[in-house]
Amino acid sequence: MTSTDCGRQAVRQLKPNPAMPRESSITDIRATVAASRRISRDVTLITLDCPQISLTAEPGNFVNVRVNDTTQPLLRRPFSIHDAGDGQVKLMVKEIGKGTEIFCRCAAGTELSVLGPLGNSFSTGAEGYDTAVLVSGGIGTAPMRFLEKRLAAMGKKVVNLIGGRTKDDLLPEGLTGCRFATDDGSEGFHGTVLALLESLVPSLTAEGTPRIFACGPTPMLRAVARFSREAGIASEVSLESVMGCGFGICYGCSVEVSAPDGGTKTILLCREGPVIDGGRMV
Ligand SMILES: Cc1cc2nc3c(=O)[nH]c(=O)nc-3n(C[C@H](O)[C@H](O)[C@H](O)COP(=O)(O)OP(=O)(O)OC[C@H]3O[C@@H](n4cnc5c(N)ncnc54)[C@H](O)[C@@H]3O)c2cc1C
Ligand code: FES
Known part of the structure; x- marks a missing residue:
């Protein structure tokens, strides 16, 4: 499959994420693993053919990846965009559990559902x-x-x-x-x-x-x-939290940040983050 073929397979357009500092174009793509290379003991650099995400991604955005087509694991896994361009997105993935282990073992040619670009920048x-x-x-x-x-x-x-x-x-x-x-x-x-x-x-x-x-x-x-x-x-x-949907529906990614009145408030990291001003860190 060429990267252009892959690009035609955007399966749906999600509603815009108001937290994003630009016109949002989040898409759920059937992306193809173009290359997968182990770069350290437990980290793999994975290159995905996914033109839409590559075109609109901004530094700091992340993608939410369904690491296989089964329900194990049930939830997608979030990864920062390591690099984007030429119709591709690169991810640097550290194996820490089942989801990342499956993802790091995906051979070139594997197709996966990838949602993005997500979050702010x-x-x-x-x-x-x-x-x-x-x-x-x-x-x-x-x-x-x-x-x-x-x-x-x-x-x-x-x-x-x-x-x-x-x-x-x-x-x-x-x-x-x-x-x-x-x-x-x-x-x-x-x-x-x-x-x-x-x-x-x-x-x-x-x-x-x-x-x-x-x-x-x-x-x-x-x-x-x-x-x-x-x-x-x-x-x-740029913060991390456990995440579910990745675009503000499941409320699985709430984190405490400082509020202007000196107290704290809860934000959804997938919408108002993952990047926050250092002054808001509690
Ligand atoms: C916005 C964002 C960007 C991220 N970017 C990257 C990235 O670029 N590269 C990368 O390798 N990982 C990144 N992560 C973390 C990555 O999503 C998790 O490591 C992954 O979801 C774990 O899945 P798993 O099934 O392998 O592990 P699980 O089986 O889900 O968990 C294994 C163990 O790791 C713990 N764990 C799970 N998630 C995290 C986490 N986020 N931080 C610390 N401990 C955790 C669990 O509590 C459990 O003990 C990012 C997370 C977020 C929220
Ligand atoms: S991950 Fe679902 S609301 Fe943030």
């Missing part, structure tokens, strides 16, 4: 910054390739700070200007990616105004958001 067009500091941990590095590509096309300087427990957890696939931090010191800076960020902020701010874009485990994001607030640096973080 990183604010690459925000004003007042010169350097984009992309801070990621573990599989949180997945959306950074697409983000870096967009930022580079806009003429922004991009710095990638990538953290992991050991060097085997670092996933710099397709990224440039990388600085690494490992908990055990097996690669780059010996310590957390937050400590690496803290050490680099004086030189980053001396060169211009930075803006932080972060994705990774929630405790890491909380710490990065708190540090950014205290340092007076604008930040946005």
